[in-house]
Amino acid sequence: MRSLTRMGMRYAMRSLVVIAGVVAAAGSGAVMPANACACGGVVSADSSARVNNESAVLGWDGRRETVLMRLGMQFTGADAALIVPTPTPATVSAASPDSFGELSRMTAPERVTEYDWFGSGSLGGDASGSAPGSGPDVLSQVRLGPLEATTLRGGDLTGVREWLDTNGYRLKPEVSATLDPYLREGWSFVAMRLTSAEPLSGALDPVRLTFDSDRLVYPMRMSAAATTPQSVHLYVFSDRRVARVDPDIEPQTITTEFASPVSEPSDPDLKALAASGNYLTELSIYIPDPATITSDFLLGPAAENAPVRDRVVSKEYVEILGLPAGYVLIVAGLSLIGVIASVVLRRRSARWSERTATRLSGGSCRRAGSRGEVLKRRARVR
Template sequence: MRTHTVVRLAATAALLLSAVGFGAFAPASACACGGVVSPGNTATVHDEVALAGWDGRRETIVMRLALESGTDHAALIVPTPSPARVSAGSAQTFAELARVTAPEIVTERHWFSGDGGGDTSAAAPPGSGPTVVEQVRLGPIEATTLSGGSLDGLRNWLGANGYAMRPEVTASLDPYLRENWSFVAVKLTGARTLTGALDPIRLAFDSDRFVYPMRMSSAAEDPQTVRLYLLSDHRVRRVDADADTQYNNVEFAGRVEDFEDQDLKDLAAGGHDYLTELSVGIHRPDAITTDFAFAAAPTDDDYRQRVIATEYVEMFGFPAGTVILGAASLAAAVVLVAVVRVVRRRP
């Protein structure tokens, strides 16, 4: 007797939706949290994953980007509701997140072939420049926290400091300036072009609501995708005006204890240990009108994806159920023949 194992998703409909929702997305020219800028528009973000935690007063975002850049001057602009403190993150953070949210594997044993599928505020004076709150070096990147200023003043500062931006990307900064948001400007400082995953960076800032900046992506030329790990005191859902027009899929929801990574420990402290993993896809970036905003979901129901490992049991090269059923049928036939013979012999 031997088994054949076939792995499939328990929910076929969800798999198809994922294929339609994400398979059609191409790498974006502006990342979901801000604007990727470079001379000649030669920088592309291939993958964006972020961890965000909010304790009701202060929010922390740890970002990991996979960047393909044909220049050593690629840069990123990230808006934040208040000036952010920027520091280095750890790749271990996302390795642990992948581990704790991994799908549950369930083995189903099937004895017949073919039975394993189916379940599957006031504006700044014109021309005034921003205030440099802080500037830090993190390996091959330089991060500058900017606050205040007008659109022209900010544009002039960015241009003078090596941030080449398309006009439509620059225009997307204006709504944030009118609301007195700040910005983190990040650029490569090495002498070589960079292709591959950047080390994560951590942005911590005061905020009176749980947000993830998205409006700058309205200038993107391609569909956008982002995967978010959200830590709070309850399961969260999107409540912004764009939520219903974009693809949102919960990949994991549940309380997680005993994190090993320090960033995760810090963000989960004080009962903020409910983790919601959310995948978002945006087919039409030009229709973006707001940042992501999150609030407590109606329930704290847990969710984990389930992967079914289907085992087909065989005997003598045939499905075991068929062999057993056939043997039972043959035995029944032999008994039936014997009974008929006995009946016929009776006088």
């Protein structure tokens, strides 16, 4: 009889922030406080837009970077939107939800069964009044289901903020201020917003961003506008295990959750990402104080290339008649040894007795024979 008990390591849900800034669609009245998230905040006119989870997988072929991003949102009021900085103008297109399902299977914990024969010890901001600025160039605009995505390039902070306000976006001052370093460095932006007023709860179909880059980078500087601790999960395809190499490593907690070569994916998007390297790394990052963020995440080769994978241990308690089988078998084995020893000893004792009797019988015959010879000799003498 076997009783089964599952003892598994908690395998956390993947929650990844890909975005560098979240904005809200314009509405009348003041902007409400932002909901905390690793991208600086989610804002809406009625404070109803919330990002429940964000997931993404990254790949870089040495020249061009690809980001697959999926948002899980809860939304009941005004349009919500977000901004993603990219080093160069990005091409935005729809991605497949199947990519994330296969990614989850790839990084699932290793399942191991252990048999326990002995039990466990128990049996039972506002831009008004500012000078006119240089507005951005609109390079493209696409509709992706309930999302509208616009790729912007150039302009200064005042001009970009005016464009966003005119086109239905409103940024909090502390969030818009984080755009300035990117603009001065010549970065571009993808502005995305929900266009439907219908209530929404759940995951949106993923979005694919592709852009030229001379390094594998994950925009994070806009997250400095956040006011609560942030958590980030990154999945990265490369030719080997990767790690953070930017100057913000020290004040943050970075854990490698998964690192291993993976078999060729069946999903087209993942297959394209793995074409330049099938080594998949998952990093879990905790930022206790977002105000300390000074750099984007930069990713490069890790110092070591050893694989890392969580394990889920299934433990089976093996029992015989309701008792731990190990102890039962030990007792049975000792009893069997005792029986065998007893039989052996009895046989040896019987053999010894038989040999002793034989020796005694043989000695008596020899003595009787000797006595007869003596009598015969005496008779001859007479």
